[in-house]
Each structure stands twice: as C-alpha cells, then as structure tokens.
Amino acid sequence: QVQLVESGGGLVQAGGSLRLSCAASGSIFSTLAMSWYRQAPGKQRELVAVTSGGSINYADSVKGRFTIIRDNAKNTVFLQMNSLKPEDTAVYYCNARRTTWRVENYWGQGTQVTVSS
Numbered sequence: 001q002v003q004l005v006e007s008g009g010g011l012v013q014a015g016g017s018l019r020l021s022c023a024a025s026g027s028i029f030s031t032l033a034m035s036w037y038r039q040a041p042g043k044q045r046e047l048v049a050v051t052s053g054g055s056i057n058y059a060d061s062v063k064g065r066f067t068i069i070r071d072n073a074k075n076t077v078f079l080q081m082n083s084l085k086p087e088d089t090a091v092y093y094c095n096a097r098r099t100t101w102r103v104e105n106y107w108g109q110g111t112q113v114t115v116s117s
Helices: none
Strands: 003-007 010-013 019-025 033-039 046-052 055-056 066-071 076-081 090-101 101-107 112-117
Touching: 003 066, 003 090, 003 101, 019 033, 019 090, 019 112, 033 066, 033 076, 046 066, 046 076
Parallel strands: 010 112
Antiparallel strands: 003 019, 019 076, 033 046, 033 090, 046 055, 066 076, 090 101, 090 112
C-alpha cells in the first residue's frame, strides 16, 4: 500500500506560480512511477506530467511552464507550475504506479488550483 498526501494548491493570478507537493509513504519510493494528473469541471482527468525510471514527460499544454521534480530522499514529488493560465484551473491529483506481477495504482486526495484572469 502507498499513501499519498498532496499540498500546495490555492488561488493565484494568471502569470503566477504555484508548487504542489506529494509525499508518499508505505513503499519503496524509488520503485514507483510518479505522476500528476488534473481534472477540470466537466472534463476528464488528464495526465500532466510523469517521472519514471529517469524519464520525464509532459502534456503538450504544460511543456515549458511546468516542471516535475522527484526527491527520492524525501519520498516526495513536486510540480512546479509557472506562467499559470486560467485554463490550468483544476483539481490536481498525485498518482503512484508500480507494475510487477500486478499493477498497483494509487491516488492522492487532490488539491484545488484556481487561476484567476
């Protein structure tokens, strides 16, 4: 079992920055693929950024603005969000995933990010 606790959401003006944190416990953090997803009202949950096995990928909509940072020593993954836009408004979820002989998939509780124009 993996427990994920997110923090760092809030209200920010367009052009501003926020840093989300996701602290993981209950498993060997370095073996987990860590991702950030978001879900805006009335829309499907979408992948924002993922870090796994040394590789990092971003959704096209956030490339150049968001950075996913992994700290294995602190069992924490961050999402640094710069140049925020109103369309970035959503609930942001941390996800941990590990595939061995089975697929383990865990979610945080979500944190609200609201970007005002």
